[in-house]
Amino acid sequence: MLKGKKIGLIGSGNMARALLSGLLHGKRASKDQLSASDHREAKAKSFADEFGIDTTTSNKEVVTRSDIVVLAVKPQVMAKVVAEIASSVTSKKLIVSMAAGVPIAMIERKLPKGSRVVRVMPNVPALVGAGATALAVGGHASEEDLALASALFDSVGKTVVVEEEQLDAVTGLSGSGPAYIFLIIDSLADAGVKVGLSRDVALILAAQTVLGAAKLLIETGEHPGKLKDMVTSPGGTAIAGIHTLEEGGLRTTLINAVERATIRSRELGAMFNEK
Numbered sequence: 001m002l003k004g005k006k007i008g009l010i011g012s013g014n015m016a017r018a019l020l021s022g023l024l025h026g027k028r029a030s031k032d033q034l035s036a037s038d039h040r041e042a043k044a045k046s047f048a049d050e051f052g053i054d055t056t057t058s059n060k061e062v063v064t065r066s067d068i069v070v071l072a073v074k075p076q077v078m079a080k081v082v083a084e085i086a087s088s089v090t091s092k093k094l095i096v097s098m099a100a101g102v103p104i105a106m107i108e109r110k111l112p113k114g115s116r117v118v119r120v121m122p123n124v125p126a127l128v129g130a131g132a133t134a135l136a137v138g139g140h141a142s143e144e145d146l147a148l149a150s151a152l153f154d155s156v157g158k159t160v161v162v163e164e165e166q167l168d169a170v171t172g173l174s175g176s177g178p179a180y181i182f183l184i185i186d187s188l189a190d191a192g193v194k195v196g197l198s199r200d201v202a203l204i205l206a207a208q209t210v211l212g213a214a215k216l217l218i219e220t221g222e223h224p225g226k227l228k229d230m231v232t233s234p235g236g237t238a239i240a241g242i243h244t245l246e247e248g249g250l251r252t253t254l255i256n257a258v259e260r261a262t263i264r265s266r267e268l269g270a271m272f273n274e275k
Contacts, residue, residue, distance in 0.1 A: 001151040002029050008066030010059050010081060012038040012047050015098055016072035018126040020051050022155035025129075037062040063088040068096060068148060071107075075099045075272055082110045089115055094145050096120060096152065100171065101269035104138040104164055116141045118149040121170045122156070124178050131157030132174040136164035168269065172262030180257060185210055 007029055009016045016036065023029040034053040038044045044055040056062060063069050063085045073081050078099040089095065095117045097107055104119050111117070117138035125131045133153040137146050150159045162170060185206045192202025217224055232238040245251075 001147060002033070002068075005029075005033060005067045005148070006065055007034050007068045007070070007152070008062035009034075009036040009070045009072050010062055010085070011072035011074075012036060012040075012043045013072060013074075014124075014127060015122055016070070017047075017050075018122075018129075018131070018156050019070065019072070019152065020047075020053070022126070022129055023152070024051060026155045028151065028155045035062050035065060059085050060088045063093065066093065068094045068152070070152070071095065071097045071099060073099060075101050078102045079106070079110065082107055086111050091115065091140075094118065094141070094148055096149050098122060100175070101265065101272045103269070103273065104136065106273070108138055108140070114140050116145050118145055119164060119167065120149060120153060121167050121175055122153060123174050126153075126156040129156055132177075133157060133159045134162045134167060134170040134174070135159060136162055136167055168265040169258075169262045171265040172258045172260075175265075176258075176261040180254065181210060 002023075007023070009019065020034065020036070023034065024031065031052050034051070036044070036047050036051075036053060036055050037057060037059045038047065038055070039057050039059075041057050044057050047053065048055040059081060069085070069089075071078065071081060078097070089111050091112070091114045093116070095107065095111065095115060097104070097117065097119045098121075100121065102119075104117050107117050107119075108115055115138075118141050119136045119138070120133055122131050122133040126133070131153070133156070135146060135149050135153070146161065150161070153159045185203070188206035188209070189199065189202040192205060193199055197205070213227075217227060220227070228242070232242060
């Protein structure tokens with residue numbers, strides 16, 4: 001899908017690094033297809049040294065040479081970057097934005113009429129090729145554009161397509177979700193220490209248990225309730241533990257956490273739009 005396409009990244013943060021790594025290690029793109037920019041010369045050079053690709057301090061240069069341009073910059077500088085590159089954007093170029101809270105309409109307003117824009121919301125596990133990315137298309141983007149953007153982020157995990165208004169919910173679930181899981185793993189490890197395990201052993205067992213459970217669910221395609229029932233035998237240890245979790249309101253607490261994070265995402269987006 002990406003064969004022959006020139007792909008340029010503006011920004012050199014963790015998500016840009018994850019995407020480059022996924023594209024190259026997964027052989028989705030070759031080094032000569034890729035370029036990146038950062039206004040800091042040292043950062044641009046670091047990317048060149050790490051990935052063996054062409055880098056520059058000029059954002060416009062990257063746009064000019066690319067078919068697909070990934071805006072991997074912070075929301076606070078998005079308006080400035082889009083204004084800077086606007087004169088180099090044509091209808092032949094696909095613009096992919098990773099900036100949280102920045103609506104497609106704002107990007108389209110600052111770019112030439114008819115610009116093709118896809119907005120994406122990846123998450124931190126993309127750093128190890130296990131990310132979850134949601135994509136939403138702008139008014140001028142085509143099905144082929146969506147397929148191209150999906151191919152980019154399939155290189156660092158799994159992708160789903162949503163309506164743009166659902167991206168706040170995505171932020172509350174998968175965007176913020178790794179923090180919830182890290183807290184759960186830390187808590188499980190604490191529990192292991194409490195019942196007599198060493199910290200190192202408890203942490204390994206907790207992390208691998210979460211990884212294994214997720215992998216089992218994804219690969220079997222079974223409902224999590226059915227898999228839960230596989231582990232719980234009558235009068236056994238698992239059902240005793242589940243009873244305690246339900247008594248403590250774990251399910252309700254997680255639902256509330258996702259809902260609150262979603263609301264906060266909307267609030268931050270509104271604050272950004274006002275500015």
